[in-house]
Amino acid sequence: MFLYVDRGISVIEMIYYLCRGVCSASTYGVSPPEENQYRMLRKIRIAAAVVCFALVTLLFLDFTGTAHAWFGWLAKIQLLPAVLAVNAAVVAALALVTLLLGRVYCSVICPLGVMQDIAARLGRRVRKNRYGYSPERRWLRWGMLALFVILLAVGLSSLAALVAPYSAYGRIASTLLAPVWAWGNNALAYMAERADSYAFYTVDVWVKSWATLGVAVATLVVVGVLAWRNGRTWCNTVCPVGTVLGLLSRFSLLRPVIDTSKCNGCGLCARNCKSACIDSKTRTIDYSRCVVCMDCIDKCNKGAISYVLRRKGAAQSAGRSPEPADASRRNFLTGVGLLVATGAVKAQEKVVDGGLVAITDKKAPSRVTPIVPAGARSLRHLTQHCTGCQLCVSVCPNGVLRPSDDLTTLMQPRMSYERGYCRPECTKCSEVCPTGAIRAVTRGEKSSTQIGHAVLVMKNCLPASEDVSCGNCARHCPAGAITMIAQSGRRDAPKIPSVNVERCIGCGACESLCPARPFSAIYVEGHEQHRTI
Amino acid sequence: MKDGLDRREFLKRLGAGTAAVAAISFAGCRPKGGGAATISEGGDMPAGEMTCRINPKTGERVSILGYGCMRWPTDENGDIDQEQVNRLVDFAIAHGVNYFDTSPAYCKGMSERATGIALSRHPRDKWVVATKLSNFAPSTWSREASMAMYRNSFKELQVDRIDYMLLHAVGMGSDAMREFESRYIDNGMLDFLLSEREAGRIGNLGFSYHGDIAVFDRLLAEHDKYKWDFVQIQLNYVDWRHGRELDPRSNDAEYLYGELQKRGIPAIIMEPLLGGRLSNVHDHIAAELRERRNDRSVASWAFRFAASPEGVLTVLSGMTYMEHLRDNLATYSPLEPLSEEESEFLKRMAQALLRYPTIPCNDCKYCMPCPYGLDIPGILLHYNRCVNEGRLPSSSGDENYRRARREFLIGYDRSVPRLRQADHCIGCKECVRHCPQRIDIPAQMRRIDRFVEDLKQGREF
Numbered sequence: 001m002f003l004y005v006d007r008g009i010s011v012i013e014m015i016y017y018l019c020r021g022v023c024s025a026s027t028y029g030v031s032p033p034e035e036n037q038y039r040m041l042r043k044i045r046i047a048a049a050v051v052c053f054a055l056v057t058l059l060f061l062d063f064t065g066t067a068h069a070w071f072g073w074l075a076k077i078q079l080l081p082a083v084l085a086v087n088a089a090v091v092a093a094l095a096l097v098t099l100l101l102g103r104v105y106c107s108v109i110c111p112l113g114v115m116q117d118i119a120a121r122l123g124r125r126v127r128k129n130r131y132g133y134s135p136e137r138r139w140l141r142w143g144m145l146a147l148f149v150i151l152l153a154v155g156l157s158s159l160a161a162l163v164a165p166y167s168a169y170g171r172i173a174s175t176l177l178a179p180v181w182a183w184g185n186n187a188l189a190y191m192a193e194r195a196d197s198y199a200f201y202t203v204d205v206w207v208k209s210w211a212t213l214g215v216a217v218a219t220l221v222v223v224g225v226l227a228w229r230n231g232r233t234w235c236n237t238v239c240p241v242g243t244v245l246g247l248l249s250r251f252s253l254l255r256p257v258i259d260t261s262k263c264n265g266c267g268l269c270a271r272n273c274k275s276a277c278i279d280s281k282t283r284t285i286d287y288s289r290c291v292v293c294m295d296c297i298d299k300c301n302k303g304a305i306s307y308v309l310r311r312k313g314a315a316q317s318a319g320r321s322p323e324p325a326d327a328s329r330r331n332f333l334t335g336v337g338l339l340v341a342t343g344a345v346k347a348q349e350k351v352v353d354g355g356l357v358a359i360t361d362k363k364a365p366s367r368v369t370p371i372v373p374a375g376a377r378s379l380r381h382l383t384q385h386c387t388g389c390q391l392c393v394s395v396c397p398n399g400v401l402r403p404s405d406d407l408t409t410l411m412q413p414r415m416s417y418e419r420g421y422c423r424p425e426c427t428k429c430s431e432v433c434p435t436g437a438i439r440a441v442t443r444g445e446k447s448s449t450q451i452g453h454a455v456l457v458m459k460n461c462l463p464a465s466e467d468v469s470c471g472n473c474a475r476h477c478p479a480g481a482i483t484m485i486a487q488s489g490r491r492d493a494p495k496i497p498s499v500n501v502e503r504c505i506g507c508g509a510c511e512s513l514c515p516a517r518p519f520s521a522i523y524v525e526g527h528e529q530h531r532t533i
Numbered sequence: 534m535k536d537g538l539d540r541r542e543f544l545k546r547l548g549a550g551t552a553a554v555a556a557i558s559f560a561g562c563r564p565k566g567g568g569a570a571t572i573s574e575g576g577d578m579p580a581g582e583m584t585c586r587i588n589p590k591t592g593e594r595v596s597i598l599g600y601g602c603m604r605w606p607t608d609e610n611g612d613i614d615q616e617q618v619n620r621l622v623d624f625a626i627a628h629g630v631n632y633f634d635t636s637p638a639y640c641k642g643m644s645e646r647a648t649g650i651a652l653s654r655h656p657r658d659k660w661v662v663a664t665k666l667s668n669f670a671p672s673t674w675s676r677e678a679s680m681a682m683y684r685n686s687f688k689e690l691q692v693d694r695i696d697y698m699l700l701h702a703v704g705m706g707s708d709a710m711r712e713f714e715s716r717y718i719d720n721g722m723l724d725f726l727l728s729e730r731e732a733g734r735i736g737n738l739g740f741s742y743h744g745d746i747a748v749f750d751r752l753l754a755e756h757d758k759y760k761w762d763f764v765q766i767q768l769n770y771v772d773w774r775h776g777r778e779l780d781p782r783s784n785d786a787e788y789l790y791g792e793l794q795k796r797g798i799p800a801i802i803m804e805p806l807l808g809g810r811l812s813n814v815h816d817h818i819a820a821e822l823r824e825r826r827n828d829r830s831v832a833s834w835a836f837r838f839a840a841s842p843e844g845v846l847t848v849l850s851g852m853t854y855m856e857h858l859r860d861n862l863a864t865y866s867p868l869e870p871l872s873e874e875e876s877e878f879l880k881r882m883a884q885a886l887l888r889y890p891t892i893p894c895n896d897c898k899y900c901m902p903c904p905y906g907l908d909i910p911g912i913l914l915h916y917n918r919c920v921n922e923g924r925l926p927s928s929s930g931d932e933n934y935r936r937a938r939r940e941f942l943i944g945y946d947r948s949v950p951r952l953r954q955a956d957h958c959i960g961c962k963e964c965v966r967h968c969p970q971r972i973d974i975p976a977q978m979r980r981i982d983r984f985v986e987d988l989k990q991g992r993e994f
Contacts, residue, residue: 424990
């Protein structure tokens, strides 16, 4: 149902129907048909979660940008991106939803949450009833949240982003799933080519950053193992979004409640609670950790748990004595220790045939200032807002964007022009960014934003080094910023480029199309602060 | 005689002088001693004997189909497949072909030798051979180097007389007149060749013309001095009225041919297919040609056009494959000259063809390898394919523009890896001098690059 979260009317309608059902349940007592109604809630949750999860994943896989036109908003309703983008409407709506229904965000909208549910489901196949109650690790939760906020505040958002749920999932999808998707697409393209069809085209698959791949693998292993063994441990100990929403969900209007008159204390609910938040001894639920998955309602064979309006004065909070680290926390810590990059086979380049000169791969020059896309405004603005979700990197059709390997800006997008350049017609990264780190720009705005400027490396320039007339940079400069001039003291030698930095926008056409290899004779230095011509 | 009437009318339309017509007559010829061989290897069967023309100076019969030896078949190593060459030459001679045209430059310099080997297996009176003084490279402009090249031709061809000797491709180069003088005047080579003709070691002396019309005009103005026995020009149904459109420095074939006719100089025709462009035409045009004569190949129309003017001594065709040879033999055994109506039809086709802007690349790969890694023929052939299949958007307003755009761009990436596409051409011009079709490759690379940018950026055009 949270597919409709951005459509006010539908949400209100939904709540209305829910409340009506719940009220009637509480008024007339639990009867078999209404028990089914509660069970329906779990099915609705699962269906909504599957749809949301599939569509968010599609955003990271679809390199054509078609999915973004329809479902791009699914990335923009993620809580942390909305906060960073100062999207008050979304933040308020999510807060309201949590106050009304509890942490449905965590079980439906958050892709990392759904991913954990999938891992947990697989875990339950191996061993049923595998969970149990554990008290809230309040200091760990709040400590993580505090650390997260501090890191964001001091501008180390790349470290904070390591635990940000949506971007953590984004990294997994874009570095681990997207290549598989692309290979599948390439197989189809291969067949299409032979069938003379243009339905599919081949795309390059390459490792954009080993560090980010390592982070993604580590996140997948840690979160996956935790979820396999203990369900939602990550969400209730580490995830800052979970902690913030937990604060609100304590007071949610609707909540699962154990009817003590029906409960026989069998503990089946607790052994099936992924959040480990049902204390079957005291017959209470910790609502700050409950992600309203409705599994307990479904499991209870006495029909003792129902999703009803909160009653005043009913103190149902969970036990709060902090206990020494138990298995789940140990697991978590060992998981973090696994943060190691894994090696894989490097993509092989196509073998050239005899009639063609072998082409040396371009190498990235060392740039004093990194280049970031138009719309990022400045390095500072990008660093402060980006959570490193890789959405921009996944959609960049020209192989320009890749995650940074630098520790302070780890996983945030950087531009480099070895595979292509920032083409004038493309504004995709700015369209998809959910956090406002790359603000939406039009083609006109983009082509008048100076994200960097070109610098000539005379010793590599063919007219100077090999006396060949060239000018490919000048010919392809979309800003007309390059003029070919005579070499000083060598009037009859071929002309060399001269860059008008007032006009140069730093798109990298010159660098990318320069015939000098592996290092181009002209390359782009970034601007810390973007300027408008 | 119905044929004669048609020809006369045809010539009238060509605007050629009537005096010249008498000089060159039209006759059938039978290979001496060979009998009328039939084509036994299947394929098109010639209806009769090869049409021949008579050289007005020597009176010798020359087959209307001349064998261009610039494209001999090669093996997998790229070396000439001599066995195949022998087979082709045997078959050609058996079916009446007696004119073989080679050059020291052809086939990476190996054509003369291969041609010589194949021809030496036949009696000397059954064939005539043409070769050229191909001193293009400045290093061969000296008298010594040019002389060495000339002498070497005799050795390679295993002959003591060169029947047709040409100054090769006069009019080429950025300063064509200067280059012509450096190659043939300053070093005294033209005077030397004249004396060789005097001495009988050269049967006929002429020149092949490409490029700058000023050089052509000058050499014809000096006809009284040099007494050209023939001139080799580019003539086909597109160049006839549109030669200058295709190459602004040159002129229409109608003009070139007319100038030769005025002076009674026989014309030898090269590029009857405009670099293959007239055999690989747009589907629409191919359909029209085929509908008119189901039994004729698309190429046969171009060959009939080139051979129909009576002042044409022979039409050269570089035949790599037996199928091409058979098809051409079928067209010319005997030649069925174009009717006036057919000739007009082809001129209409020429206009239609020009609306489909293919580039006359026939994938000979002489330009390769490009030092900057481009796949030049790959790029040009992709472009031509899209043109010929009617998949090239002619304007951004086309109703199927989006589809055509997608297909062009995806097909481009499929045909040519991105790093080898036109945008990587730096314009070093290394390829230009290697292109036998005289395609200005860097200019075409730029044109295609601009077109690709139009498509990619969604610019209106």
